[in-house]
Amino acid sequence: MGVAGKQERKPAQVSKDKEVNFVSLVITVAVGAIIWFIGAPTGLDEKAWHLFAIFVATIVGLIIKPMPMGGVAILSITTVVLTGTLELQDALSGFQNTTIWLIVIAFFISRGFIKTGLGNRVAYVFVNKFGKKTLGLSYSLLVSDLLLSPAMPSNTARGGGIIFPIVRSLSQIFGSDPEDGTEKKIGSFLTKTAFQGNMITSAMFMTAMAANPLAATIAGEAGVNISWTDWAIAALVPGLVSLLVIPYFIYKVYPPEIKETPTAAQIATEKLKEMGPIKKSEWSMISVFLLILGLWIFGEKIAISATTTALIGLSVLLLTSVLSWDDIKKEQGAWDTLVWFAALVMMASYLNTLGMIPWFSELMGGAVSGMSWIWALGALALIYFYSHYFFASATAHVSAMYAAFLSVSMAAGAPPMLTALILGFFGSLFGCITHYGSGPAPVFFGSGYVTQNKWWGIGFGISVLHILIWVLVGGLWWKLLGLW
Secondary structure (H helix, E strand, O other): OHHHHHHHHHHHHHHHHOOOOHHHHHHHHHHHHHHHHHOOOOOOOHHHHHHHHHHHHHHHHHHHOOOOHHHHHHHHHHHHHHOOOOOHHHHOHHHHOHHHHHHHHHHHHHHHHHHHOHHHHHHHHHHHHHOOEHHHHHHHHHHHHHHHHHHOOOHHHHHHHHHHHHHHHHHHHOOOOHHHOOOOOOHHHHHHHHHHHHHHHHHHOOOOOOHHHHHHHHHHHOOOOOOHHHHHHHHHHHHHHHHHHHHHHHHHHOOOOOOEOHHHHHHHHHHHHHHOOOOHHHHHHHHHHHHHHHHHHHHHHHOOOHHHHHHHHHHHHHHOOOOOHHHHHHOHHHHHHHHHHHHHHHHHHHHHHOOHHHHHHHHHHHHHOOOOHHHHHHHHHHHHHHHHHHOOOHHHHHHHHHHHHHHHHHHOOOOHHHHHHHHHHHHHHHHHOOOOOOOHHHHHHOOOOOOHHHHHHHHHHHHHHHHHHHHHHHHHHHHHOOOO
């Protein structure tokens, strides 16, 4: 019986470990093959068209996921080389990109927040100080997210790994659970607010979400160099306004039944007592965070780049044993990001070099010809934002559309830096509209506290607010900064 039982379990284990969905893989390959064999349009180099076919197939693969993202990227790089579209050294050139290494190293640094418990401590401190009312409790969670976001490029890890467990715990303590129909007591409000706040903080720093450095890299290929400081300063005012307005909007249109939460502060106090005084490792983490934040802001004045800063921070964490090399090896999200990020950056770069992006820009430029750059940029930005309904990944969306929309807007006369930043910010903000359009969305939505109808309805209302805030308030701020 024991042997038979073992034999019965083996097939299930094989099935569980199987990573390739061959139906999705065939669809992905078919899309690329169709584009490949259609043939290059007049005026476009054949290699550029072939690379475009592989690029589109890669984006489809990232969306329908025939295998993990890293696997899709490896297949794409291999295809680029085997088809003779690019030489091997060109196909691997993405791994030399310093912005890619910035985001990868930032993943490692963010592990320190989780390992030391500092991320949870920060959140509980703010809940303790400002959590006596439900609205104040939501703001405390958003401020926690904001403070962690510059050094945590995985908004899924930040929102789903640190903020969401606290939201879930607080909701259940106040007797709010979707399983017994009490989700509207407080859980629905906190879940929706924490998620939407994560979308805002993701837009505010280049290192707050993985697609942001990708946008900055693509902008650099178009001649628009965005520094970490450029991004943060431009996003500061509209970002803070959004963080103030959005929770209040949700509070009004989707109000919690419990308006007062006097015991939240007590709960946070108990959690902090359980954690004890700040540990040596946490002090080291705080010191490194302040060091890298300072160098990201002022480092360029002393010739220290953002990526060098990240390397300095990681080195200190290793020297102080806050992180071990085993921690680095186990950070799967970072290594996965390195592979797919390198593939996308490589293809985006060579699509520009081979003439695909300039060709498309000239073609699309005709659609907005005769329009002032303000109206052209506005129309293109709206299309860029709401086309996210068709994407299950911010990275896939940015990869597919950012370069083209940037180049067309610039061809219409829009100021390059302004255009690059607006599209960059929208690359995070458009995650607000659906329950599948960003990494943290399935985590928060999967808790069952918010129905799909409410998620989409409130999300659309928030998208309108974001556009108004970032265009009107942001527009005035960017005028003061001299961006237009």
